[in-house]
Amino acid sequence: MSEHILVTGAAGGIGAAICELYAGQARVTAADLRPEPLAELARRTGAAVLAADLADAGAAEALVGRAWEAYGPVDVVVNAAGIYPATPFLEMTAAQWDRVQHVNVRAPMLITAAFGRACAASGRTGSVVNIASGAALRARPGAAHYC
Template sequence: MAHVIVTGAAGGIGGAIAEEFAAQGALLTLTDRDPEAVERAAARLGGDTAAHAADLADPDAPAGLVERAWAERGPVDVLVNAAGVYPSIDMADLDARTWDRLFAVNLRAPVLTTAAFARLAMAAGRPGTVVNISSGSALRSRPGGGPYASSKAALEMATRAAALELGEHGIRVNAVSPGFVLVAGDCNPVSAEYAAAIGANPLGRPGSPRDIARAVVWIAGRDASWITGEVLRVDGGSSAGALHLPRIWQPGDTRATPPPATPATLTEGPTS
């Protein structure tokens, strides 16, 4: 039975990830900042699921979480860093406190949980898997989303760096990058206009938390045992290109037909 830690487990995506692992028979340790919410998440799953409240912005909390789970419930096999904050704030309106908390939760916390997990796994001579939850924002920002996008871009590089160093110890580190996902609740409310604009993708529907959860369970499992340092984009194809832009020319427009090729003229230079 695999022991899995899921941070941000009271959220829509974190909760779905926990449910998917529970369906696979995993032993779960869940964490979230909200004590009541994470207790409810654990109660929904039932069985031998532990819940620990932790504010991952606290410098000591990430390592403490992993060390406690390992000591109390046995070696950890999978670490899923799903906790994140996503304020909407323009770059010109930033202050140090907002920036520092955003990066403390979205970047420093997963890096520190990964480091603690790696130290324990290496000391025990055990393999392990880390999955970080990134975002399509790591590839392209949006108005008001610059700080969040910056944190996720940095997380993807940290994922690759950790994979490079930890692979020789049998520890794989990957990321799953969700596109626009409909999540029940008011943790990240968006307008209908915004949802319609950001949700366009080749497959024609928004994602669900379960879409992301299935990808996380797969990349953490045996079928992906030769994959590390990768970012798996689960976004309906939205990162493939700009679907919302019109064609340069409409079909049938003669201006879109290239001119006929001009035969090349052969010239001879001087001979020696």
């Protein structure tokens, strides 16, 4: 098991399923904001875990470096983190809008750039998988900040 996969949004949904799929086949580092489901995932899969609030630019930028230093060079980044709150548009605050944009759009960009820099600095290649949603084409009420 020499390949190291870093998965964001790993405490549930698609991120957790990816961690479960690769458990035993690769070294998996699971990152998420939610400590309890992240700890449960680690118990089930043997994944290493890193807590991170990807709405925080510094945490997103530091995530690849933390995984690389703690668990070895990262070969694959899977940006699976995403939040999908329901908030009526006329009640939406700037902070609610920003949190969705920061987690769903800015964090994958920052993580991918950090990964690219780390790969270039070490002379390694890497792969990035960005998980997206069909909501870009199918809006729904309460999801203006997401769709």
